[in-house]
Amino acid sequence: ADNLCQPCLWHTWASTRPEAIALVTAKSEYTWQALVERIHRLARVLAAQGVSEGAVVTVVSNNSPDVVMLHLACIQLGAITALTMPQPYQLIQENLRVLYGEGQRQFVWSSDSAISGFSEQDRQRLFTDCQILNLQAPVASSASCLARRDAGRRDAEQRDTEQRDTEKIASIVFTSGSSGVPKAVAHTQEQHLASARGLLAVLSFQQHDCWLLSLPIYHVSGLSILYRWLSVGACLKIGSGQLEQDIQGATHASLVATQLKRLLDHRQPLQLSHVLLGGSDVPLPLCQQARDSGIETWLGYGITEAASTVTAKPTDGIASAGRVLPNRQVQLRNKRIYIAGDTLASGYYYQGLLIPLVDEQGWFDSKDVGQWVDGELRITGRADNQFISGGENIHCEEIEAVLNRHPDIRQSLVIPVHSAEYGVRPVALIDSASDQSALQLPLWLADKLTRFKIPDAFFPMPQQPQTGIKLSRKAMREWLSDNQ
Template sequence: MLRELSPLKQWALMSPSLCALETSDRNYTWAELNDLVAKVANHLNQQGLEAGDVLTSVGKNSIEQIIIFLACLELGVTCALTMPQTRAELDNKLDTLYLSKSKQRVWINVECQELSAISNIRYGETVEPQEVSAYQPDNLASIVFTSGSTGTPKAVTHTSRQHLASASGLLEPFSYQQGDTWLLSLPMYHVSGLAIVYRWLYSGAIIKVGTGDLATDILGVSHASLVATQLKRLLDDKVCLSLSHVLLGGSHVPLALSQQAAKQGIETWLGYGMTEAASTVTAKRIDEHYSAGKVLPNRELKLEGQRIYIGGETLASGYYRKGKLTPLVENGWFDSKDLGEWVSDELKIIGRADNQFISGGENVHCEEIEAALMQVPDISQAIVVPIADAEFGHRPVAVCIFTHALEKCEIEAYLQQRLVKFKWPIAYYSMPETLLQSGIKVSRKSVKEWLASQI
């Protein structure tokens, strides 16, 4: 079988002296990065890692994590990315991946004595870079865990070909090219963060790994993936931005925020996607028409009733468990369990099928209420949870991030023109700081558990 050069090696040959990677300490050209990755790959190989193995990488974004991931691609090793967590949670994931504890290959990139005890792979470099050539675009490249609606972790597994199909499809309408810099602002253990890495590898542009301080990290970059509250804070604080493009996610995006960004020359885009589809499926530049945009190249999407099914070249190879893959598609289509409708040729998301509840005999979608609440001044985020009610079956309760305290009657004054009354939340709670951990979006499951402890 003919070996195909990895994207890293291709750029090292075509653009060796161009900047590839920025950190707070130094920058790397494609040639320098290629040499560093080769040395780390050799070091991993000397520790027994070889093509077909799975390495679990535990930690937050860092230069070492990117290098480890790129080294795994060169070795033909699948990299399973996961966040810092408790030992019990990590053991659960490791049990999903490996046939036995003796087969586990774990690199811990976080200061935690409990987790460090199971780390058996070290980060390091050999003296000289030796040629490593086990990369194939159809090797299993990444595993990202998703709990879906059940809360049970699923190990979603993609090849580089699938990731690159996702990247190329988004970058047809969304410009990102050599000379541009995309901040790795989302964690690689989420598919949205890993998608930034593959857009970088596809385009040959620059990626920046920051320190975790967004106000500092954002300086000098042209592209970023943010949630609406992050962008609003940057604009309101008058941070000196060189941004030209921002891909927004996590919640409803107010048109006023997009207009505020446009005054500084920033294009704001939003999209709809999921882990199984290697991130973004539809996207658009934000305008006055509320939708999730058009289906991107290399993807397919159909509605059966209102149920959204996804197809195309970006779908994962399957769910990984102990060396075997379980397909996630039936007849070529993946059931997203999301509900939507077409508005002209754009997709409008109604909500999750499992976020629908019945109140007084009527179907109600949590996301519809949340979108209305997000238009209320002084509410920057909202999660709606149905609670049992003897008369109506269920009634909605809202947990919100308030920029200023609001009375219930003030909120309802805004909802009058946007929602019929039976959809109005019967109570409002302020979101506790403990739930604001992800940086992408608040876990609906965590909100439900917290709310149950309050009622």
């Protein structure tokens, strides 16, 4: 039962390179051999608690060795790991409602810290609604283990027919649709590995290298690091959440622009040879600064449904996100970016069913807008962040990209607001260490943006709980309408 999965690459590496270091954590190191033993044990612990093929295990946690091992153990059992950000129980419940139908067993594992802020009532509700998994539980005696497994089998039979196509799903990560309803993006191992292999065909990552799990695993940017590590048999580092410390000893890291900025400002010696940037437009000067410090810096355009990176290139002086990587295809229809290929998710998971995310020809509508520049894809914005002001078309991202080039601006977000005269006008929220009026932004923007694109007002960006790796436009919009 431990060997349901064909491409469990950790088994391959444990037999070909048993003594090589697979995993480095804040506390210890694991060889492939030791890792595989841990995963086997964990798989038995989970099986004894009823986790079986096709079951969905919701994991609520920040990055930790437990989460990584739990995911691999679930794959071994043919179970699906739904990775979820630690958040108030109400929001976790929204995800649970997407995952589980009536009468389905809600397996949940959460780190202690993920529920430490829960009220007593929420804690009780969590424990009543869900079957909470215990990773430290003893591996049960074989008799009760068999009984549990039979119960698991009965569950699996119940799920049967309609579920056959969800059988091979390995992971679910959530992405918020434009409506705000969470969508559960379901990938198989093969899709993740197709993504990893396509990227690593151009970006060098060797067995002696070490990729830091520098982004949350409940986001595709973090999860995809795991599959790059597995596909190569290199080393994975799981830090303690302090990037400046964690980065020591890592040769590779995936970073968003703000992380890179912080790291470079810190001016510490780095062993990094490669950085992969993505998730948003990254200002050229920042890429330049990284390259000047000797790090080979890549910029990618990625999206959850395509298991992270779709296009990428070593950064140069040209504002684009690079060429289409192997195993993906990109098509522009009326400037709108459509994606196809082996890395696309099997579908959106909904209570045991898979809802297709592609059209009849197999293309996925990214809702991003872009153009080709000498064979490279330039992202100009999202279709939903496009608005018409006084008859002119404006992309929020275009204004943000210019603002983000300002040396004193960490991040910016442009929001369209109602205007009696123009219908809609842009307003900007600015995250800066300096006093924002001192930046003289209208003046600074005057020779960089067409006049009608210069925001009517600038506000300091409110502190908000960082949800995943991106600022939430929805939250910022709500803040603005409450505070304006």
